[in-house]
Amino acid sequence: MTATTQLTLEQVQELARSPKRAAEQAVNLLATFQSTDEEVRAWASDALVAIESIPAHLVPDVVDATGAPDDVVVCSACKLLAKAEDAATAQQAVCDVLASERSGAVRTEAARALDKFSELTDESITALQDAAQGSDARLAHIAQRTLDNS
Amino acid sequence: MRSIPFYPMMVLLLIGLGGYLGCDPGSLKLPFDTSALTGGDTITSVSSLPARDGERLLLGSFNLERLGPSKLSEPTTMERIAKVIQQFDVIALQEITSKDQTTLPQLLKWVNRSGRKYDYVISERIGRAASGYYEQYAFVFDTERVNGGKEYCYVVQDDLDVLHREPFVGRFQTKGRYPFGFTLINIHTDPDEIKYELDVLADVFINVRSFEHPEDDVILLGDLNAGPGKLQRLEQIRNFVPLIHAPTNTRGTKTLDNIMIDTQSTVEFTGRSGTINLEEMFRVDLAGAEDISDHLPVWAEFSFNETPTSVSAMAGAAGRTRR
Numbered sequence: 001m002t003a004t005t006q007l008t009l010e011q012v013q014e015l016a017r018s019p020k021r022a023a024e025q026a027v028n029l030l031a032t033f034q035s036t037d038e039e040v041r042a043w044a045s046d047a048l049v050a051i052e053s054i055p056a057h058l059v060p061d062v063v064d065a066t067g068a069p070d071d072v073v074v075c076s077a078c079k080l081l082a083k084a085e086d087a088a089t090a091q092q093a094v095c096d097v098l099a100s101e102r103s104g105a106v107r108t109e110a111a112r113a114l115d116k117f118s119e120l121t122d123e124s125i126t127a128l129q130d131a132a133q134g135s136d137a138r139l140a141h142i143a144q145r146t147l148d149n150s
Numbered sequence: 151m152r153s154i155p156f157y158p159m160m161v162l163l164l165i166g167l168g169g170y171l172g173c174d175p176g177s178l179k180l181p182f183d184t185s186a187l188t189g190g191d192t193i194t195s196v197s198s199l200p201a202r203d204g205e206r207l208l209l210g211s212f213n214l215e216r217l218g219p220s221k222l223s224e225p226t227t228m229e230r231i232a233k234v235i236q237q238f239d240v241i242a243l244q245e246i247t248s249k250d251q252t253t254l255p256q257l258l259k260w261v262n263r264s265g266r267k268y269d270y271v272i273s274e275r276i277g278r279a280a281s282g283y284y285e286q287y288a289f290v291f292d293t294e295r296v297n298g299g300k301e302y303c304y305v306v307q308d309d310l311d312v313l314h315r316e317p318f319v320g321r322f323q324t325k326g327r328y329p330f331g332f333t334l335i336n337i338h339t340d341p342d343e344i345k346y347e348l349d350v351l352a353d354v355f356i357n358v359r360s361f362e363h364p365e366d367d368v369i370l371l372g373d374l375n376a377g378p379g380k381l382q383r384l385e386q387i388r389n390f391v392p393l394i395h396a397p398t399n400t401r402g403t404k405t406l407d408n409i410m411i412d413t414q415s416t417v418e419f420t421g422r423s424g425t426i427n428l429e430e431m432f433r434v435d436l437a438g439a440e441d442i443s444d445h446l447p448v449w450a451e452f453s454f455n456e457t458p459t460s461v462s463a464m465a466g467a468a469g470r471t472r473r
Contacts, residue, residue: 072282
């Protein structure tokens with residue numbers, strides 16, 4: 001994985017106003033979610049929202065981030081992968097998060113992210129169906145919503 | 151604690167509900183004429199905002215773009231935010247992003263420096279742990295002209311977490327001769343989820359209105375992340391219209407913020423609404439305006455007094471009939 005750097009408040013504020021530069025810094029933005037400063041994390045989230053697509057060469061690093069121990073990093077990585085140019089690889093990674101043993105909140109974000117892909121793979125559909133039948137009401141609701149929308 | 155299940159997914163939760171602020175009918179007074187809704191006045195200086203007097207009430211909404219420790223440490227920015235707030239009787243604020251709960255008290259110190267008597271109510275911290283941060287909503291109001299308080303506010307409960315930031319509802323009433331009571335729904339949608347959130351907000355509005363009955367002046371305001379024509383089911387509610395049609399981001403490219411009213415119920419609306427151009431108000435460039443926020447404040451003018459919709463022609467009947 002490429003070495004990453006946590007960004008400063010000023011840097012994330014600048015990226016929040018520059019979607020193209022934010023896309024180039026996507027991996028560092030993900031690292032920034034490990035900051036202990038909530039204001040920094042909020043601005044990092046704004047920068048991520050502003051990104052319209054992430055280039056294919058960054059997808060492997062963002063996929064790696066879905067294995068991070070920090071839930072916020074994983075959720076943010078899933079959101080970013082929904083904007084990846086390499087949709088196939090990206091969707092597989094998000095599907096893996098949904099099918100994993102991670103917390104309900106993380107899996108719910110993965111289900112939300114899958115909703116952003118224009119076409120779902122059979123594996124994603126199966127993972128969503130399993131989630132929609134599960135005992136986590138919030139996850140089940142979002143998974144079913146994603147299935148209904150596909 | 152009163153709660154009403156109004157939709158399979160949501161239940162309104164009242165936090166410390168106090169009494170409903172009633173309205174005392176009095177002698178007849180003709181309503182203001184409401185001109186055709188244009189939603190497009192852009193105010194470039196404080197002097198051209200509608201005056202707040204015994205006849206007019208000014209409501210607003212302002213996304214403060216991450217009001218937290220870093221903005222609090224910038225005196226010029228805080229002065230300017232305070233100056234904006236001072237133009238309003240009640241203003242709904244979004245994006246208060248700070249663990250430190252002295253943020254709003256510090257802001258109010260700026261607002262009240264010149265002897266003003268504004269107060270505020272603030273929501274709990276709202277959001278999802280998975281996003282890494284939380285936000286708070288607030289209402290700031292001029293206590294010399296408006297009654298309000300935390301006992302009249304609540305956050306909409308959302309058991310299935312379909313809304314990223316559940317709306318904050320607040321009831322207010324003017325201190326006019328015929329007090330105008332109204333309920334505000336303060337909202338900041340998630341731009342990644344508006345496809346779903348706008349439709350859910352339509353249900354929120356309908357059910358808050360039902361819950362607040364007989365109060366029928368329910369106004370939804372805030373950062374919707376969508377403009378007129380793209381508000382989905384919100385715009386399909388009969389007579390429920392967005393008042394703002396001009397761009398509301400500081401760069402002047404998108405309409406994200408709005409104030410929505412039911413034009414049949416809220417006849418107190420005078421027909422005047424718009425945005426405040428921060429660059430021209432403070433004579434700064436775009437960067438200077440973006441230091442304040444990436445959103446412009448939006449405003450709408452209402453009658454300060456409750457407006458009757460019917461007059462009894464029978465001798466001996468009450469002078470004012472409330473809807």
